[in-house]
Amino acid sequence: MFSLTAPDVSFYESFIESHREWDGAHQDGAGLFAGDDVSTAEGFAAWVRKLADAEHAQEVNGIVPCTFRWITEDSRYVGSIAFRHYLTPSLLNSGGHIGYGVRPSDRGRGVATWALREMCSSLAAGGGPERVLLTCDDNNAASARTIERSGGVLEDVRLDGEGKAFRRYWIDLTGFELSS
Numbered sequence: 531m532f533s534l535t536a537p538d539v540s541f542y543e544s545f546i547e548s549h550r551e552w553d554g555a556h557q558d559g560a561g562l563f564a565g566d567d568v569s570t571a572e573g574f575a576a577w578v579r580k581l582a583d584a585e586h587a588q589e590v591n592g593i594v595p596c597t598f599r600w601i602t603e604d605s606r607y608v609g610s611i612a613f614r615h616y617l618t619p620s621l622l623n624s625g626g627h628i629g630y631g632v633r634p635s636d637r638g639r640g641v642a643t644w645a646l647r648e649m650c651s652s653l654a655a656g657g658g659p660e661r662v663l664l665t666c667d668d669n670n671a672a673s674a675r676t677i678e679r680s681g682g683v684l685e686d687v688r689l690d691g692e693g694k695a696f697r698r699y700w701i702d703l704t705g706f707e708l709s710s
Contacts, residue, residue, distance in 0.1 A: 532608065532644050534599040534652070537581040541600060542574050544607040548633040557631040559610040561598050592618050601632065601645045608636045611645045613653065617663065624690060626698070627662040630676075642676045650680060654706035661702045668695035681706070 535541075549568060561581050567573030581598040589595070594614050601609040609632035614621060621627075628649060632641045646664075653662065666673035668687055674697060678684075682699035689695055 533602050534648050535602045537578045537598055537600055539575050539578050541607045548607050551634045559612040559629040559631045592620055601641060608641055609633055611649050624665055626665045628664050643679050646676055646680045650701055650703055650706050654703040660704050661700050664699045665696050668697055
């Protein structure tokens with residue numbers, strides 16, 4: 531059974547296993563930046579505090595307040611999902627409200643769809659926005675299916691600064707119910 535869990539140092543070993551699986555690739559929804567040290571227990575603890583603090587942070591350089599949740603299965607870290615509390619012009623164009631990533635060994639199990647629906651349900655129940663924006667690379671069929679299965683409606687396909695196409699979806703949260 532999956533859970534959405536606030537980031538916690540108790541997941542250190544499991545997170546490190548996942549981090550190795552990503553092999554240096556960017557993990558959407560994790561809030562992990564190049565300067566973050568997760569290789570040591572002390573660095574990991576500092577990063578976990580930073581994720582918790584992000585929920586009530588002030589916007590700085592386009593980084594907005596964000597709620598991070600880890601997708602867990604018992605004591606195992608499976609992935610991350612993040613909700614940006616509002617959209618800057620840049621996020622409205624290409625970043626969106628919600629980002630998520632599932633460790634490679636757990637893909638294909640419905641984890642991302644479960645987590646996205648759970649997050650949307652929580653936002654709807656907690657008085658979140660009426661709708662949320664999600665984006666994905668145009669060639670990421672798995673992410674597009676996840677968003678569409680969760681009620682995402684494609685608004686358009688745009689090009690980023692490097693000419694790479696990405697999709698923009700909106701999910702209406704009014705009356706959203708978890709359908710699992």
